[in-house]
Amino acid sequence: xxxxxxxRVNREAITVDDTTTVAAAILRAGVAGFRQSPDGHWRGxxxxxxxxxxxxxxxxxxxxxxxxxxxxxxxxxxxTGAASDGEAPDELEER
Amino acid sequence: MPAVPQPVxxxxxxxxxAGMQAALTAVASGAAVTLVDGSPSLGGQIWxxxxxxxxxxxALFERVRGSEVRLLFGCQIVDAPEPGLLLGAAEGKAEWxxxxxxxxxxxxxxxxxxxxGWTLPNVFGVxxxxxxxxxGLPLAGKRVVVAGSGPLLWSVAAYLRGRGAEIPLIAEQTDxxxxxxxAAALRFLPSKFMEAIGIARTLxxxxxxxxxxxxxxxxxDRLTAVTLRTSAREWxxxxxxxxxxxxxxxxxxxxxxxxxxxxxxxxxxDEWQQTxxxxxxCVGEPTGIGGAEKSLAEGAIAGIAATCDVKDRxxxxxxxxxxxxxxxxxRFADALRRGFALREELRTLPASDTILCRCEDVTIGRLxxxxxxxxxxxxxxxxxxxxxxRVCGAAAEFLLGWPMESVRPPLxxxxxxxxxxxxxxxxxxx
Ligand SMILES: Cc1cc2nc3c(=O)[nH]c(=O)nc-3n(C[C@H](O)[C@H](O)[C@H](O)COP(=O)(O)OP(=O)(O)OC[C@H]3O[C@@H](n4cnc5c(N)ncnc54)[C@H](O)[C@@H]3O)c2cc1C
Ligand code: FES
Numbered sequence: 432x433x434x435x436x437x438x439r440v441n442r443e444a445i446t447v448d449d450t451t452t453v454a455a456a457i458l459r460a461g462v463a464g465f466r467q468s469p470d471g472h473w474r475g476x477x478x479x480x481x482x483x484x485x486x487x488x489x490x491x492x493x494x495x496x497x498x499x500x501x502x503x504x505x506x507x508x509x510x511t512g513a514a515s516d517g518e519a520p521d522e523l524e525e526r
Numbered sequence: 527m528p529a530v531p532q533p534v535x536x537x538x539x540x541x542x543x544a545g546m547q548a549a550l551t552a553v554a555s556g557a558a559v560t561l562v563d564g565s566p567s568l569g570g571q572i573w574x575x576x577x578x579x580x581x582x583x584x585a586l587f588e589r590v591r592g593s594e595v596r597l598l599f600g601c602q603i604v605d606a607p608e609p610g611l612l613l614g615a616a617e618g619k620a621e622w623x624x625x626x627x628x629x630x631x632x633x634x635x636x637x638x639x640x641x642x643g644w645t646l647p648n649v650f651g652v653x654x655x656x657x658x659x660x661x662g663l664p665l666a667g668k669r670v671v672v673a674g675s676g677p678l679l680w681s682v683a684a685y686l687r688g689r690g691a692e693i694p695l696i697a698e699q700t701d702x703x704x705x706x707x708x709a710a711a712l713r714f715l716p717s718k719f720m721e722a723i724g725i726a727r728t729l730x731x732x733x734x735x736x737x738x739x740x741x742x743x744x745x746x747d748r749l750t751a752v753t754l755r756t757s758a759r760e761w762x763x764x765x766x767x768x769x770x771x772x773x774x775x776x777x778x779x780x781x782x783x784x785x786x787x788x789x790x791x792x793x794x795x796d797e798w799q800q801t802x803x804x805x806x807x808c809v810g811e812p813t814g815i816g817g818a819e820k821s822l823a824e825g826a827i828a829g830i831a832a833t834c835d836v837k838d839r840x841x842x843x844x845x846x847x848x849x850x851x852x853x854x855x856x857r858f859a860d861a862l863r864r865g866f867a868l869r870e871e872l873r874t875l876p877a878s879d880t881i882l883c884r885c886e887d888v889t890i891g892r893l894x895x896x897x898x899x900x901x902x903x904x905x906x907x908x909x910x911x912x913x914x915x916r917v918c919g920a921a922a923e924f925l926l927g928w929p930m931e932s933v934r935p936p937l938x939x940x941x942x943x944x945x946x947x948x949x950x951x952x953x954x955x956x
Binding site: 452463472475476487499502 | 654662884885
């Protein structure tokens with residue numbers, strides 16, 4: 432049996448282990464809409480494999496993280512629905 | 527004094543079955559091999575994050591881990607600035623990856639098609655829900671409708687059922703007649719045949735509907751039900767989750783960026799898996815969707831070709847059997863393509879206010895009048911969001927006949943800081 436630990440999803444404590452992805456932890460907390468699209472529609476994970484970008488959320492204060500590609504770690508603070516999780520890639524590098 | 531010959535540097539992109547096998551074969555020939563993948567572990571799509579693999583898979587994992595292959599995970603290839611050099615980005619750090627021979631094993635992704643409600647939370651891909659389940663999503667007691675097309679529907683339905691989900695229905699868009707033809711073609715691959723029988727056993731009691739597809743997902747801020755259609759009727763099923771995927775599209779971004787010729791949606795290769803660019807090989811799903819066996823055979827062939835001169839290749843005892851195995855797999859790939867060709871009706875599902883590009887909320891209605899992907903990209907921001915067209919691209923190709931024309935680096939969004947962390951390429955190679 433793997434060691435269990437807690438992460439926080441919007442302040443709610445969720446028990447997970449290190450084979451749990453952050454996306455699964457969020458869904459376990461009963462949250463389905465992870466972020467809002469530009470027109471304000473709620474969206475959640477689609478592809479589960481780092482392609483669609485619909486699972487973005489804020490992990491330990493860093494917005495826009497692909498939660499399906501991240502493993503849970505003890506004490507992680509996960510926040511969904513933040514406006515900054517929708518930041519357009521224009522604010523990132525485009526060459 | 528003669529210079530000591532340097533081992534040939536082989537870079538393999540993609541650590542699924544194709545890339546793992548290519549790397550192992552190349553390292554056995556004495557090459558210096560690096561295997562890179564954007565995901566956090568070995569295995570690709572089929573063996574992603576799974577604790578208990580099949581015995582064959584576990585053996586392959588062990589051989590790769592115990593070999594001299596340099597493993598680089600969580601590293602996306604984002605650019606190919608000059609011949610012989612790729613740029614990788616991993617968690618805020620960039621790295622130059624020089625090579626003499628390059629093997630592209632970039633795999634495939636699911637095809638998602640738009641219909642009203644497909645953007646609601648709790649509508650997942652078929653591979654998508656499996657990946658989430660492997661990552662710890664509990665399924666006990668959940669009602670999951672599985673819809674779309676292809677053998678993945680059955681294997682995922684069986685997997686979800688094993689995890690305690692209730693599967694009221696599997697909706698396969700292809701007709702029964704085609705499905706029967708496909709089943710007959712399974713004789714080319716006995717292992718697939720046995721797998722199919724095993725899956726069929728676990729699915730007893732689950733309704734399989736052929737010629738059936740979703741037309742509307744319902745719910746306010748999350749899914750509550752889905753309406754399905756056959757030629758005879760339309761009806762609505764309550765569910766917690768909808769798993770919906772319409773087959774696979776190859777990941778062509780990197781081959782296209784490198785200038786490899788692509789025809790009819792797949793990378794063109796010669797009998798040794800070499801692309802139109804000398805020294806660059808391509809294996810697995812990007813040369814044709816055929817599953818893990820095809821990926822393994824092609825990976826082994828490219829691993830030989832990338833490290834041996836033409837005259838030495840024939841000396842490798844295994845090539846004849848590898849060629850025969852690849853031929854069988856290609857027949858299976860043809861059977862897949864024919865058996866699960868997407869039906870015309872699927873083009874008519876989106877309404878004018880249905881979203882095609884999820885990142886930028888571009889509706890189908892806004893695309894009417896645009897002649898091409900390029901035009902819609904410039905004027906409507908189609909494909910300009912985070913996924914860079916990886917989701918809407920395949921849908922636009924199917925619905926509107928717009929193929930992916932060109933790609934621009936970076937292939938994945940990269941922070942400016944990450945790129946700033948890398949030394950100029952010329953200094954690296956010395
Ligand atoms: C979501 C999904 C689920 C699937 N589930 C199953 C299943 O359960 N059973 C089954 O038989 N088949 C499944 N398949 C089919 C699967 O494609 C094949 O069976 C098999 O995995 C193909 O092996 P491959 O090595 O060719 O490609 P893949 O296994 O797809 O491996 C390709 C790898 O390349 C990496 N990659 C791609 N581009 C880059 C880049 N630019 N930089 C760095 N890395 C990159 C990817 O991260 C990936 O790990 C699934 C496919 C998908 C898309
Ligand atoms: S669910 Fe698609 S990127 Fe995470």
